[in-house]
Amino acid sequence: MTPFLEMRGVHKRYGGVVAADGADFSAERGEVHALLGPNGSGKSTLLKVLTGVVAPDAARVAIDGRPLSVRGPRDALRAGVAAVYQELSLVDELSVLDNLVLGVEPARRLGFLDRGRARAAARPALDRFAEAFGGRPPAEAPVRDLAPGERQLVEICKALVREPSILVLDEATASLRSGQVEVLLSVVRELADRGVLVVFTSHRLAEVQRISQRATIMRGGRTVATVPIPQTDEGELVRLMVGELAAPKREDRRGGPAERQVRLKVSNLAADRVHDVSFSVRAGEVLGVGGLQGQGQSELLATLFGVLRRRNGTVRVDGADVHASSPAQAVAAGFAYVPGNRATEGLLLRRPLVENLALPSLGRRSRLRLPLSRARELASAREAAVRVNARYGSLDEPAGSLSGGNQQKAVVGKWLPGRPRIVLMDDPLKGIDVGAKAELFDLVRGLAADGAAVVLSSSDDRELTEVCDRVLVMFEGRVTGELSGPELTEDALLASALQVHGNGP
Ligand SMILES: Nc1ncnc2c1ncn2[C@@H]1O[C@H](COP(=O)(O)OP(=O)(O)OP(=O)(O)O)[C@@H](O)[C@H]1O
Ligand SMILES: [Mg+2]
Structure with missing residues (x-):
């Protein structure tokens, strides 16, 4: 039987970095399917190929047996694929509702755009998350006034407004706290019951186990296994993800x-x-x-x-x-401080990694009024990266080219100076x-x-x-x-x- 969604031989290379190395992925309608793997293993890349954000070097994608050629996100949307990414895409100055309808094929009446109708159609999606907003979704509030978790929820609503048959959630729960996660999980379950395929990535394995039927595990740009979730315990998932390395040990250090x-x-x-x-x-x-x-x-x-x-x-x-x-x-x-939002406070995503990681040392330079040599800058940046084990192609690439998790590691490395x-x-x-x-x-x-x-x-x-x-x-x-x-x-x-x-x- 042909799977509902089938991706074969996905290849993508960024300069010297192989992000996807012949990955395969398939999933069925009405399924919640987790995509797991270590930071930088190619999960976001694979999903972005599906949603048309990234042009692969090679890939065959079919939905319902029909080959799909996506040249951009619009093509993917038309094919019923909507996505929520690790990095958010909302417009700060617009209200929540206006963000929801932004970019949707506008409702038309007698050939004119009908904003009112589009907004009214978006409302139910928002109302489903009411509980997660403490009862009243802030429909008219500008997005800039929302907490990070609330922005994330608006982002998810935005995808729902598009009524997708495939919903892609890339780390959609990462900035949500437990109460909000519950609401999201129940919405996801409801969508799956209605036949939507939900593909999601998360590093929170407890969530993965509660909500998904199957999981596909990636490592080094390849798909290593697809397993049924109820029959696979957490230890096994971790083993598949990290290879031979043992699962993290939990030591008891209470009362020290x-x-x-x-x-x-x-x-x-x-x-x-x-x-x-x-x-x-x-x-x-x-x-x-x-x-x-x-x-x-x-x-x-x-x-x-x-x-x-x-x-x-x-x-x-x-x-x-x-x-x-x-x-x-x-x-x-x-005091030392590690900020929470890597996109706005933690990193300058468009600037080279070396500049980002050496920033605290640059601060030192300005105090002592001594120029920092390129060699010292490189050494300091390298040390910060090693300290947190961040994986990157080259220190000269923009920080934004790191995988989501590796960006986060860079933030920690960068903001934790000496002692x-x-x-x-x-x-x-x-x-x-x-x-x-x-x-x-x-x-x-x-x-x-x-x-x-x-x-x-x-x-x-x-x-x-x-x-x-x-x-x-x-x-x-x-x-x-x-x-x-x-x-x-x-x-x-x-x-x-x-x-x-x-x-x-
Ligand atoms: N725009 C880009 N330019 C250069 N390299 C990139 C770019 N996007 C991704 N990469 C590299 O491709 C590899 C795979 O990244 P990807 O974002 O797919 O990982 P991931 O599995 O989603 O990781 P995470 O769990 O950290 O989100 C990483 O080594 C990353 O640095
Ligand atoms: Mg990712």
């Missing part, structure tokens, strides 16, 4: 640093979207910050780093009052594959072991349970819960995040 000194003490901190937050972190401790999407987690970290203005409260580092009103002052007080006393990380591990995540966990734990106090915000509850000693749960800018020791489980985190939500106004 209780006797060490308090490094960071925050009392009654207030800022935009942060209300009366108090906590302390000891040297050697990793403190997590969780909760639903957009509850002030990012603002809390940005305030500590002097990016947002502090309105009230005190911050003590090793017992001394610190009032950082700029990042430079925060750095001087021993900071306090490390603030804003959801730094999204989109990073299981193997690399284990390495970065080690890096974070290593910083703590060297005596740093680490504050890590994460949208992934599993990550919080695996890497943190203790987790604060935030809701509407306040700390509403704290979990540690045996209490610190994914279920408890979700319950704690939702409980307040349910009891709220």
Whole structure:
């Protein structure tokens, strides 16, 4: 029988980098099919060939047995393929609804564009996600005002408005927090029940196992296996993804640093979207910050780093009052900060990798007023890349040419200089594959072991349970819960995040 979607011999090379090396992929109608593989294994490339964003060097693609020749995204859309990518494509200044109808073959009446009708038709797609927006989808709000997870949801709605028969979700859950993920998963299930083929990539294997029927695993630009999900456990998936390497070990390190000194003490901190937050972190401790999407987690970290203005409260580092009103002052007080949004804060995507990775050293140069030689710049960039094990073709290529996960690794490498006393990380591990995540966990734990106090915000509850000693749960800018020791489980985190939500106004 011919599969509904069939891709054969997909080849794509970027200069010296082979992104797809003869990959095959096939899937059926009504199926949720996961595409798995380490960072840089070619998943996005394969999907972009299907959606017409990337022109392959060679590929045969057929839908329903009919050969498909896509010369651009419009051709793919016409064939019923809609996609959501790792990098977002919304227009900041337009409202949510206007973004949804942007680029849809416009509804026409008597030959005129009918915006009103297009907007009305888009509305149901948005309403399906109402719960994930806390009840009221912000239809008329400009996209610029939305939190990252909300933008991601709008992006997904935009794909749904196109009523695809194949929906491609590339890391669509990476910036969503647990409550929103639930809503998305139920929409996906509903689409599949109606016969839509949903192909999705995710590095969160728990999600993959809950939602998909089959998974295809890629490695080094090739497809290595297609397996039925209910019969394949997580260990096996990891083994297929990373080859012979063992799955990341989970060590139990609970209750370690209780006797060490308090490094960071925050009392009654207030800022935009942060209300009366108090906590302390000891040297050697990793403190997590969780909760639903957009509850002030990012603002809390940005305030500590002097990016947002502090309105009230005190911050003590090793017992001394610190009032950082700029990042430079925060750095001087021993803080390091890894920003959450690689596209806007983390990397200059169009600039060469070497410039991106050497940026912190360039800062050093301006202080000392010494020119940094090209050789030093290269060496420093290389060191940063090695530190986080980022895979790239050449340091002269733009940062945007790295795979999504490798870009994220570069952000971490770039923003973690020498030996900071306090490390603030804003959801730094999204989109990073299981193997690399284990390495970065080690890096974070290593910083703590060297005596740093680490504050890590994460949208992934599993990550919080695996890497943190203790987790604060935030809701509407306040700390509403704290979990540690045996209490610190994914279920408890979700319950704690939702409980307040349910009891709220
Ligand atoms: N525009 C580009 N220019 C140069 N190289 C590229 C470009 N796009 C992708 N690559 C390279 O192709 C390889 C495959 O990348 P791809 O984005 O398909 O990986 P991926 O499996 O989606 O990874 P991730 O899990 O990190 O998103 C990587 O080595 C990447 O650096
Ligand atoms: Mg990708």
